[in-house]
Amino acid sequence: MSVICKVDNLSKSFRTDFYKKPIHILKNISFKIEEGQFVGFIGPNGAGKTTTIKCMMQFIFPESGTIQYFDHMDIQSAKKRIGFLPERPYFQEFLTGIEFLKFHWNLSGLPRNKFAENAETILAQVKLTHAKNLKLKNYSKGMLQRIGIAQALLASPDFLILDEPMSGLDPDGRILIKDILKKLKERNITVLMSSHLLEDLEELCEELIILHQGETLFNGPTIDFKKNFDSLEVAYAAFKRQIGYNYNA
Amino acid sequence: MINLIYINTQEWLRLKFLQVVFFLAFAYVCLSYLLATLSFTDQLRIKFNLGFTGLELATVLVAAFISTHALDRDIERKTFQVILARPIARWHLLIGYLGSIFFLNAILVFFMTLVMVIFFGLQVDLLNVIVVSYSLLLKSVVVGAFGLMLSTLARPMFGLVMVFSYWAMAYSVPDIRYFIQKIQSSSLERASIVFDYIFPQFYLFNWKSYRDVEAGFIVNDVVWASLHCFGWVFLLMFLASVFIRKKDIV
Numbered sequence: 011m012s013v014i015c016k017v018d019n020l021s022k023s024f025r026t027d028f029y030k031k032p033i034h035i036l037k038n039i040s041f042k043i044e045e046g047q048f049v050g051f052i053g054p055n056g057a058g059k060t061t062t063i064k065c066m067m068q069f070i071f072p073e074s075g076t077i078q079y080f081d082h083m084d085i086q087s088a089k090k091r092i093g094f095l096p097e098r099p100y101f102q103e104f105l106t107g108i109e110f111l112k113f114h115w116n117l118s119g120l121p122r123n124k125f126a127e128n129a130e131t132i133l134a135q136v137k138l139t140h141a142k143n144l145k146l147k148n149y150s151k152g153m154l155q156r157i158g159i160a161q162a163l164l165a166s167p168d169f170l171i172l173d174e175p176m177s178g179l180d181p182d183g184r185i186l187i188k189d190i191l192k193k194l195k196e197r198n199i200t201v202l203m204s205s206h207l208l209e210d211l212e213e214l215c216e217e218l219i220i221l222h223q224g225e226t227l228f229n230g231p232t233i234d235f236k237k238n239f240d241s242l243e244v245a246y247a248a249f250k251r252q253i254g255y256n257y258n259a
Numbered sequence: 260m261i262n263l264i265y266i267n268t269q270e271w272l273r274l275k276f277l278q279v280v281f282f283l284a285f286a287y288v289c290l291s292y293l294l295a296t297l298s299f300t301d302q303l304r305i306k307f308n309l310g311f312t313g314l315e316l317a318t319v320l321v322a323a324f325i326s327t328h329a330l331d332r333d334i335e336r337k338t339f340q341v342i343l344a345r346p347i348a349r350w351h352l353l354i355g356y357l358g359s360i361f362f363l364n365a366i367l368v369f370f371m372t373l374v375m376v377i378f379f380g381l382q383v384d385l386l387n388v389i390v391v392s393y394s395l396l397l398k399s400v401v402v403g404a405f406g407l408m409l410s411t412l413a414r415p416m417f418g419l420v421m422v423f424s425y426w427a428m429a430y431s432v433p434d435i436r437y438f439i440q441k442i443q444s445s446s447l448e449r450a451s452i453v454f455d456y457i458f459p460q461f462y463l464f465n466w467k468s469y470r471d472v473e474a475g476f477i478v479n480d481v482v483w484a485s486l487h488c489f490g491w492v493f494l495l496m497f498l499a500s501v502f503i504r505k506k507d508i509v
Contacts, residue, residue: 067340071507099338162344
């Protein structure tokens with residue numbers, strides 16, 4: 011299997027004010043994602059998941075370390091093959107679903123004559139065909155999340171990065187998103203998904219990356235991580251206790 | 260880039276703040292009409308002087324507000340991240356903002372000039388009125404470019420204050436030089452020369468008066484004003500694109 015993304019010794023620190031000492035958010039993070047893997051990105055708030063994703067998308071620049079895509083492809087070229095959805099973004103609510111997709115299609119520089127056909131297929135995948143002419147301001151939170159996934163899928167990416175795609179959704183919304191993600195998994199699309207919902211990750215992911223205080227604590231198959239436990243949640247709690255985390259403190 | 264300009268223009272047009280500015284600008288033109296009726300001899304002078312001042316204030320307000328807030332707003336709402344995930348360069352987004360500032364102000368200038376011409380009557384050369392409006396549009400784009408450059412470095416409110424100071428300085432260099440000459444300080448005189456290089460020279464084409472509309476314009480002056488503004492916009496956007504290149508989008 012070819013390596014889709016390889017992160018090596020990534021470090022990043024931020025200053026909250028210019029006179030304060032920098033806080034180390036990422037401390038030599040390393041992991042790799044291979045073709046076709048569905049990888050779960052787990053860690054408590056502030057562990058560095060979103061910062062790692064931002065480094066991977068080159069929104070922020072690491073102090074040290076490297077990120078490689080598709081066998082040494084530069085990030086700008088790799089972006090043509092990457093789909094991305096941040097956590098709870100704002101979409102231009104005056105656009106209709108189809109106009110929103112067209113905007114992103116044009117930004118990607120894809121051939122205009124192929125938009126209609128592609129958009130219909132993707133809207134069907136995210137179950138939004140009925141709402142394509144509805145303005146985004148009339149979409150529910152779940153529908154907005156699905157149109158967000160649709161924009162990420164628009165350019166037929168080989169690698170999809172989703173930052174907490176199920177955060178804040180009701181049970182129906184979660185089920186719908188999970189269905190979409192399962193279909194992506196069947197199509198062998200490589201996915202990196204950060205989430206706090208261990209139950210969903212257990213169902214979807216065959217690989218896990220666990221971050222804690224800016225360090226990679228685990229990177230391997232889900233099955234190895236939870237081999238002596240009934241569920242991922244129980245395994246995760248036991249793992250955290252093992253590294254000294256006290257849930258009763 | 261055209262897509263970004265189109266979407267940004269649509270987005271800002273829907274903003275209440277901008278609608279209020281548009282309304283106040285038109286109210287100001289109407290007020291200048293009412294004020295002019297108090298005079299028997301200088302009606303046109305009052306109408307045009309006040310009307311053009313209102314137009315400049317409105318365009319600068321629009322340019323300053325959008326340019327200093329656009330980037331911060333899009334980063335906060337994560338729209339910037341969704342767009343930046345596409346294979347486009349960061350400076351394309353800045354051009355998207357500047358383009359939307361240009362179009363919004365072009366709409367404002369067009370309608371206010373139209374209102375002025377309809378309200379005040381066609382007693383002056385229409386081409387001269389258009390030249391004045393065009394110069395105001397150019398100045399607003401320079402102000403917008405400066406605001407965008409600042410937005411890559413500073414917070415919006417600080418940027419807003421700096422943009423208004425920059426705009427005021429672009430008119431005030433001769434006045435400052437005059438006072439420096441009175442003080443007779445050679446070091447300050449050298450500083451006043453530097454001001455001419457770090458601020459655009461808006462005072463050289465400050466045409467927003469009835470006197471200029473009546474006198475008309477030389478083509479060379481209009482070309483010089485255009486090139487001067489384009490040069491500043493290019494320089495400021497170049498600096499903005501350098502600053503944003505390595506900016507952390509947190």
